[in-house]
Amino acid sequence: MTPATPAPSTGRRRLHLAAALDRRSVYDAGEYLEAARLAERGALDFVTLDDSFARPGPDALSVLSRVAPATRRVGLVPTVTTTHTEPFHVQAAVATLDWVSGGRAGWRIEVSTTEGEARLFGRRPAAPADVLWREAGEVADVAARQWDSREDGAGIRDAATGRLDDRDRLHHVDFTGSAFSVRGPSTVPRPPQGHPVRLVDATARPARAVAARYADVALVRTAHPTEAAEVRAGLRASAAAHGRDPDGLRVLAALDVDLGAGEYAAAPGHGGGGPRPTPRGPLYRGGPVDLAELITAWHREGTIDGFHLAPVEPRRDLERLVNGTVSLLQHRGLFRTFYPGSTLRDHLDLARPANRYALARGAS
Template structure:
């Protein structure tokens, strides 16, 4: 609708963190079923939480399995940058983007716990500010490596046996405070150019990383005024880093049990419409208490009324997660000036 800001909706489908080990081990068929429910509702993307201490399968692997079973919805696993190799992280996220044909993102996370540090034995637990600085470097080097292949670097010439044009591969030569990476990547440039970067910016330590690197920032707030203040803060910081703040989507993360939510799903739909319409947020990221129970109700009793009001899409208009979010596909920074994205 002309003159109306686009509303963005997303949902978390990972097992609740309070789930016992047995119930947390959801099988692939159940995850695919939830993803298809979210896709039928037209949601921008789904997230799948994860941590080193969480029982169950690796979220990135789970969504890689889900990718061929879905067509349109964005797939955003949580990927922890602490105790990991950034080169391997970016390659895995790029592979998810290829598997999903341009629907991948990753929610950057850190691991501050001593127990998780002991699992690896590489270093002791570090302060949150230090870990988020490292996470920012991981996000930066990921984008450099995704750009290290120009879009037309692949030749695939059977006659000559040439797979790639070496002149279109680039060493990133990244030197950070925590690690160094030479590159180039071992994975061709992803379909989206850069898969979508999501950061939970609720905690102050994460906000600098979100403002500098995120395409989507998640915030928690108890009032539209608080959410609006967080959104304005993130926009100011993004501008200070030379970014266009209008290309940073800020979504309210809300944990809800639709059986006991005050006012029920109708009240939630009203909250989303009011906070979005007033400019406090760009949309909602719902964390349902029980995804198998709450997601169908969210689709029918929240998304449906928002669609009836003309506030949310009736069908996907693009094919990539960047399309859903209204974000352009970035050109490789190594491509010749003026080259098409």
């Protein structure tokens, strides 16, 4: 666990909103950039871009690296699997995204469970989800150690002596996991955020232990507010059991949203078009106003810290989400109208983690 300086008090608990930019078989970076800029106009905390070895599509981290210099505030969170990839390269790539975005990077941690994905690499067969999530936890752990392995200010570039780095501020992590070992230090300077934000979909039980121990943001896919509240409480309790401050974990409800013209029967107490379970997960189908009512109700009841919303029809639904739902929440004073800070941690009210090695060096 890495100590952190306390986050400033913000009074009333903030509502956090994020959106998915997923588009099937779209390789034009301009479409992703347009969508990210729209989300930024709505002051959304962050956008995600999914990725998988199981289906064709552009590399999410590369796409958001293209989006980064053309946006200014919105957080950028690509999916990067921890299976069949090298932990050293993963952490370096995410740290680089944090640098090129000016401290707005996140990392959606995912695993690759299928035999087809395993055959793409030929290194090992597919493994059960619980085994892969244990490995994912180790990767999340060693990534944070690698981000700390170069202390702030370690790069000195002293022309007189020819020294590039202060060796006292470089650290070997010497980490050995179940399927890999990493010595370090990282080749990338410590990210602007200290640690880029780590996100885990904690809907499936094998992922929950990783979310509770390492994630800054956890997603929960459910159509029922009581279930969302139970999962949130369980994640916070588990985080505390691992020695974390549970207030350093944001839990967001993940919903697919269809904001087309049709209005459907409501889930009780949520206005028109409440969420319903589907084979793909919970789906909200209705209008932007009723979605604002749902978000308001779940958040005010303390059910959840916010929402991650995935448009069913990307262009149409994201526009209606930002210009309809978010605008209404802003008008009611329930969601911010501007970004009070510049980093993704600022948006999420999360402190910048202290460097574990700097603390140990100072103590000695």
